[in-house]
Amino acid sequence: xxxAKAGAGxxxxxxxxxxxxxxxxxxxxxxxxxxxxxxxxxxxxxxLARRGARVVLACRSEARGRAAEELIRxxxxxxxxxxxxxxxxxxxxxxxxxxxxPYGTVDLxxxxxxxxxxxxxxxxxxxxxxxxxxxLGHFALTGLLLPRLAGVPGAxxxxxxxxxxxxxxxDMGDLNSERRYRRWVAYARSKSANLLFTHELARxxxxxxxGSGARKGSGAAVVAAAAHPGYxxxxxxxxxxxxxxxxxxxxxxxxxxxxxxxxxxxGALPTxxxxxxxxxxxxxxxGPGPLGLRGAPAPSWRAPWTRDDVAAERLWVASEQLTGVxxxxxxxx
Numbered sequence: 520x521x522x523a524k525a526g527a528g529x530x531x532x533x534x535x536x537x538x539x540x541x542x543x544x545x546x547x548x549x550x551x552x553x554x555x556x557x558x559x560x561x562x563x564x565x566x567l568a569r570r571g572a573r574v575v576l577a578c579r580s581e582a583r584g585r586a587a588e589e590l591i592r593x594x595x596x597x598x599x600x601x602x603x604x605x606x607x608x609x610x611x612x613x614x615x616x617x618x619x620x621p622y623g624t625v626d627l628x629x630x631x632x633x634x635x636x637x638x639x640x641x642x643x644x645x646x647x648x649x650x651x652x653x654x655l656g657h658f659a660l661t662g663l664l665l666p667r668l669a670g671v672p673g674a675x676x677x678x679x680x681x682x683x684x685x686x687x688x689x690d691m692g693d694l695n696s697e698r699r700y701r702r703w704v705a706y707a708r709s710k711s712a713n714l715l716f717t718h719e720l721a722r723x724x725x726x727x728x729x730g731s732g733a734r735k736g737s738g739a740a741v742v743a744a745a746a747h748p749g750y751x752x753x754x755x756x757x758x759x760x761x762x763x764x765x766x767x768x769x770x771x772x773x774x775x776x777x778x779x780x781x782x783x784x785x786g787a788l789p790t791x792x793x794x795x796x797x798x799x800x801x802x803x804x805x806g807p808g809p810l811g812l813r814g815a816p817a818p819s820w821r822a823p824w825t826r827d828d829v830a831a832e833r834l835w836v837a838s839e840q841l842t843g844v845x846x847x848x849x850x851x852x
Contacts, residue, residue: 537815539566539788542795546571548673549622550794551664553605553657554632556583559679559748562787563629565591567794568598572627577605577616579632607632607656609643610842617663625667627794630657630713631679636702646841647695649702653709655842658716662844665741674741677793678717681747682806684710688824691833694841710747712834714804714825717745719835721801722828723846742801744793747819748786749807785813792816802826 550567554560555576564574568591576591578584584602591600603620606612633653642651661676668674686707690696696705720743789805793816808817824830839845 537788537792537796539569539784539791542566542570542791543797544571545795548572548626549575549624550627550629551575551577551625552629552631553577553607553660556580556587558783559787559790560629560631561587561590562784563631563790563794564600565594566784566787566791567627568595568600570795573599573622574601575620575622576600576602577632578602579604579606579608605660606643607652607660608648610656610659611643613656613659614663617660620664620667623667624671625664626671626674628661628664628668628676629679629790629794630661630677631790632657633679633709636706638702639696639700641695645695647697647700647705649705649709650694650696650712653706654712654716655838657713658838659842659844661720662839662842662846665846668741671741675794675799676717676720676741676743677790678713678743678745679747679790680713680717680745680804681706681710682749682812682819683707684714684747684825685822687711688822689715689830689834691830691837694837711822711825714745714821715827715831715834716838717743717804718802718826718828719831722831725801740801742799744799744801744803744805746789746793746804746816747806748783748789749812749814750786789816789819 545567550564550572552560552564552567552574555564555574556578564576564587568574574591576584576587578587581602581604584604588600588602591598603616604612605616634649637648640648642648644651646655657678668676683703684707687704689708689711724741724743785807789807793799793803793805804819804821805816806819807814
């Protein structure tokens, strides 16, 4: 990926060599991690549990979610881990998850789940799958859970993007790739959408003090930040090829994972840093440093279009219309 570069608005500089062991104590905090049954999500949830957080494993597959729940409990004695079903490709499921959420407040919302370079498909609501899952599902989930985050001291929303966002900007005239579908371009657009969402959410939260649904006088502002894992060894790289039976491509990506990628536990560090490190600023973006592929968390370079105020608001308005989830207020006028 492009070389990481610190700069205005990028966030707190990552401490050299920062590791999961440097995380502050998370006892008494509730963290929601989407896609927590494997890869980056599982690694993120496990380390939060290790530091004392109650972790909610928001996963589509009950079997894999229950298995992850048991794995965390085995590896972290005394861990409080709970699986709850969530299918980001179905807005009905997103609404059910939020409506039935069993805890009064949320301290950390880690929007981690995602799909990569899949053959063309549509979600239950008719959206192109990558845009629907990677962006719209998380946009809706965040809006529905925001009242539980508002007013909670130290509350954060972390959107997991990718260094590959730099391949393509969001096409506001073709959000669902109906005119032409190129799997990697669609993936990049969905990851740029993650960063535009973070940018606009951070602005609205700062303007509202504690965001939509804040308790009056609480003075606690929710911080929205983003992260990317660099090149991490997960099943994302091989999933699309496997779905289409492209054995050679699947072997190619699997080989790349073995030879180049860092372990999922290392890829999760920028997310954990964004979620827990002191002093993280709104709209910060972290990834592995210094080259963006592997290493300790550091401020990450991002494409200029991911800080475009007009584009961020346009995507926000479109996302509210498409999902039916209205955050309320915060427009630029």
